[in-house]
Amino acid sequence: MFAIGVDIGGTSIKGAAISKEGKVGEVFSLPIDKNATQEEIIYQLIDSINNYIKEQGFKKEDILGIGCGIPGVSDTKAGVVTYSNNLQWYELPIVKMIEEGTGLPVRITNDANAAALGEAKFGAGKKFKNILTVAIGTGVGGGIIIDGKLYEGNLGKGAEIGHMVVVVDGELCTCGRLGCLEAYCSAPALIKACQKAMDAHPDSKLFDTVKKFGKLDARAPFEAERMGDPYAHEIVETYVKYLGEGLLNYFNIFRPEIVVMTGGVSNEGEYLFKRLRQYSKERYHGFRGTPEVLIMPSELGYDAGKIGAASLFF
Amino acid sequence: MFAIGVDIGGTSIKGAAISKEGKVGEVFSLPIDKNATQEEIIYQLIDSINNYIKEQGFKKEDILGIGCGIPGVSDTKAGVVTYSNNLQWYELPIVKMIEEGTGLPVRITNDANAAALGEAKFGAGKKFKNILTVAIGTGVGGGIIIDGKLYEGNLGKGAEIGHMVVVVDGELCTCGRLGCLEAYCSAPALIKACQKAMDAHPDSKLFDTVKKFGKLDARAPFEAERMGDPYAHEIVETYVKYLGEGLLNYFNIFRPEIVVMTGGVSNEGEYLFKRLRQYSKERYHGFRGTPEVLIMPSELGYDAGKIGAASLFF
Numbered sequence: 358m359f360a361i362g363v364d365i366g367g368t369s370i371k372g373a374a375i376s377k378e379g380k381v382g383e384v385f386s387l388p389i390d391k392n393a394t395q396e397e398i399i400y401q402l403i404d405s406i407n408n409y410i411k412e413q414g415f416k417k418e419d420i421l422g423i424g425c426g427i428p429g430v431s432d433t434k435a436g437v438v439t440y441s442n443n444l445q446w447y448e449l450p451i452v453k454m455i456e457e458g459t460g461l462p463v464r465i466t467n468d469a470n471a472a473a474l475g476e477a478k479f480g481a482g483k484k485f486k487n488i489l490t491v492a493i494g495t496g497v498g499g500g501i502i503i504d505g506k507l508y509e510g511n512l513g514k515g516a517e518i519g520h521m522v523v524v525v526d527g528e529l530c531t532c533g534r535l536g537c538l539e540a541y542c543s544a545p546a547l548i549k550a551c552q553k554a555m556d557a558h559p560d561s562k563l564f565d566t567v568k569k570f571g572k573l574d575a576r577a578p579f580e581a582e583r584m585g586d587p588y589a590h591e592i593v594e595t596y597v598k599y600l601g602e603g604l605l606n607y608f609n610i611f612r613p614e615i616v617v618m619t620g621g622v623s624n625e626g627e628y629l630f631k632r633l634r635q636y637s638k639e640r641y642h643g644f645r646g647t648p649e650v651l652i653m654p655s656e657l658g659y660d661a662g663k664i665g666a667a668s669l670f671f
Numbered sequence: 672m673f674a675i676g677v678d679i680g681g682t683s684i685k686g687a688a689i690s691k692e693g694k695v696g697e698v699f700s701l702p703i704d705k706n707a708t709q710e711e712i713i714y715q716l717i718d719s720i721n722n723y724i725k726e727q728g729f730k731k732e733d734i735l736g737i738g739c740g741i742p743g744v745s746d747t748k749a750g751v752v753t754y755s756n757n758l759q760w761y762e763l764p765i766v767k768m769i770e771e772g773t774g775l776p777v778r779i780t781n782d783a784n785a786a787a788l789g790e791a792k793f794g795a796g797k798k799f800k801n802i803l804t805v806a807i808g809t810g811v812g813g814g815i816i817i818d819g820k821l822y823e824g825n826l827g828k829g830a831e832i833g834h835m836v837v838v839v840d841g842e843l844c845t846c847g848r849l850g851c852l853e854a855y856c857s858a859p860a861l862i863k864a865c866q867k868a869m870d871a872h873p874d875s876k877l878f879d880t881v882k883k884f885g886k887l888d889a890r891a892p893f894e895a896e897r898m899g900d901p902y903a904h905e906i907v908e909t910y911v912k913y914l915g916e917g918l919l920n921y922f923n924i925f926r927p928e929i930v931v932m933t934g935g936v937s938n939e940g941e942y943l944f945k946r947l948r949q950y951s952k953e954r955y956h957g958f959r960g961t962p963e964v965l966i967m968p969s970e971l972g973y974d975a976g977k978i979g980a981a982s983l984f985f
Binding site: 430516518524533612646650 | 801822829919954
């Protein structure tokens with residue numbers, strides 16, 4: 358018995374059979390056609406799944422179901438994607454459609470929640486019960502695992518952990534509030550800070566990173582800092598401070614055993630994590646006996662979403 | 672079958688038999704002797720409990736156990752009060768002591784958690800599954816109820832929801848961090864803001880509230896605002912803004928069905944809650960289909976702690 362995990366991204370959809378031990382089978386993928394309607398995309402996905410099952414020679418009775426991780430907000434119980442900003446999907450009854458198209462049970466969750474569940478069950482969090490994942494990329498998202506189970510909040514709308522104001526009246530966030538952690542710690546926030554530094558300092562080594570990467574991206578400040586650029590150093594120090602304060606907020610609110618860092622910016626790895634650990638250790642506030650929270654990288658990487666989506670059936 | 676709920680406060684300890692339906696029996700209480708050692712206080716509590724059981728004519732076999740809500744941080748599994756700042760208790764094995772002294776099973780939790788559990792099971796939250804309580808008094812604390820169960824975090828050290836930084840590099844908090852919600856929204860923070868306004872404005876009606884209440888206290892800005900004082904109005908507006916941002920953070924992180932407001936400042940009731948609801952409604956960020964979070968007052972008042980502590984056995 359196994360389940361099929363489907364990870365719906367902004368530009369493509371990937372899926373695979375996932376065993377109950379979290380092993381990933383052969384992967385199928387399809388691009389998301391920007392000109393197609395939301396319903397057409399789901400029909401293409403249904404075709405892909407049915408073809409995959411046929412090609413792999415799977416028997417339907419061996420498949421527990423199909424789990425999907427979806428960017429944006431969904432009513433997970435009703436099985437409807439309420440709104441996906443990335444995909445411009447609205448009120449899409451995805452569960453009903455895929456169930457009718459495949460004859461298999463379907464469950465959905467937010468993509469960040471799916472990744473959190475994957476890491477919790479089979480990745481960096483597998484030894485722990487209370488886990489927070491923090492995903493840093495285009496936005497700042499995450500997932501909350503309480504006592505081994507995904508916590509989604511009312512109508513699946515919780516765990517929007519990046520939309521936590523850390524500066525009242527601060528920077529405008531994509532959500533409309535002022536001062537969210539996302540407005541300081543997302544990849545676009547880093548790029549904005551770099552652009553500002555480059556405008557002010559034509560001698561900055563940030564320019565060299567643009568040559569190296571072919572564009573200004575969120576790796577720039579880390580790379581330029583390693584080259585000894587003082588302006589990049591300031592950007593990274595500020596970044597560690599804001600992200601560190603955000604993590605400390607999560608520590609105090611949840612006091613999980615572990616925070617698992619995922620997403621593009623987390624690819625900086627130990628270079629970033631060491632400093633986050635140092636920052637948070639120095640500010641473990643005044644409470645005695647407060648246990649340390651581990652800050653660790655994802656173990657499953659890009660498979661986390663597929664594995665977690667499938668494990669909605671485990 | 673019933674349990675005894677004990678609420679340990681800063682100046683006194685109160686307890687009562689609590690039925691499985693949340694009904695509060697006759698209450699016993701004892702003052703906390705500031706000159707006594709932590710062990711002496713527990714021996715006094717044991718005597719009070721044993722006398723109470725005798726006086727009430729209870730049979731020990733009818734008592735499920737004794738639940739205690741304790742200010743400060745405890746290792747709830749080990750049954751040890753790690754550190755209570757208010758009481759100056761350190762490493763106190765309270766569960767073992769009371770179990771030996773009464774012959775009954777004993778369970779402990781944080782006082783804010785106990786109140787949260789009481790409200791969740793028998794009070795304002797009884798119709799809901801995911802509940803956050805926000806207690807505003809000397810500090811800002813609270814309790815987290817997930818799927819009907821108390822969430823305490825690792826070693827019982829979670830739910831320190833007031834120690835969430837909302838202004839990076841902001842006001843110094845009692846915990847040592849800069850900019851915690853507690854530093855802006857506790858009763859002492861309100862009093863500090865009033866003192867500042869009174870120093871700057873000798874014509875402020877805040878002075879009249881001191882005459883009325885016999886001291887400057889956290890009711891002052893609300894009372895003076897009702898008298899038409901513009902300086903008090905500004906304090907209250909700022910207060911609503913910071914507390915509103917804090918609540919919105921909790922909404923995004925947890926998306927509970929309800930937030931139950933407790934503690935001294937919450938006694939302002941609808942005068943405060945109406946404005947908090949208005950503030951949060953205007954800033955429900957951009958996500959479609961995001962369900963409203965109710966902001967409601969405690970229903971159990973001062974009984975919440977006792978009821979919740981007892982219900983550790985229900």
